Amino acid sequence: MPALDALLDKAVSIPSAAVHAHVDRLRARNPEATPAQVLALLEKQYLLAVSASGGAVGAAAATPAIGTGVGIALTSAEVATFFSASAAFALAVADVHGIGVEEAARRRTLLMATVLGDQGSKAVSTEVGLSSSGWARTVLVNMPTATIKRVNSTLTRRFLRKQATKQGALFFGRLAPFGIGAVIGATGGRALGRTVVASARQAFGPPPDRFPRVIEVAAGNGTPLELDAHRDVRLVEAAPDARRDGRPGAYDI
Helix, strand or coil: HHHHHHHHHHCCCHHHHHHHHHHHHHHHHHHCCCHHHHHHHHHHHHHHHHHHHHHHHHHHHCCCCCHHHHHHHHHHHHHHHHHHHHHHHHHHHHCCCEEEEHHHHHHHHHHHHHHHHHHHHHHHHHHHHHCCCCHHHHHHHCCCCCHHHHHHHHHHHHHHHHHHHHHHHHHHHHHCEEEEEEHHHHHHHHHHHHHHHHHHHHHHHCCCCCCCCEEEEEECCCCCCEEEEEEEEECCCCCCCCCCCCCCCCCCC
């Protein structure tokens, strides 16, 4: 679907340097914070952002002076904002876990799986033969690009079905008059955001005990620059794209 592809491509295009810089600023402002505490700060920031964005669009769309056509344009733009915020959040979580995600296809996997919630984790698990908990490092760092593309095809189909229902309900709710749309927008945006937060926790597993000194990145897209003075990059070669028994979801990794 071209429209979805365009939304996802834009959402995952955030520069890695911006993600790393944001995490580093949080750490600098909270020098005693553990990885778990930094992740909690990232979650709080993200939920505030998606709630504020949804509420603002809902309030504008519900204003009687704004026509339905303009309201629809506003709510469509907010969907794109939600995807972008979700991608930035998920990539920041990856950074705290010592995972760099440079390839657009891998970023799309992470974004779609976390926005889909439990369905996303189960889809990844089924496709690559991993547990639905703690799959992120293996998929984002070790899986070959061909496998990632297969995973994305599965996620896209589920994504289209589920998001059409979830975003559609919020979409029309935000057009409700006299401020009701603002409430629906804020609470609905926060509910969607909570799904992403819970999915990210499931995908990456428990926080590391300490901040990694080395960021792992899947090889094959050029050698990234060092992230900062305190962290280096380790390129990880992808596992062969081979299935052990010829069935989907059974890969040598």
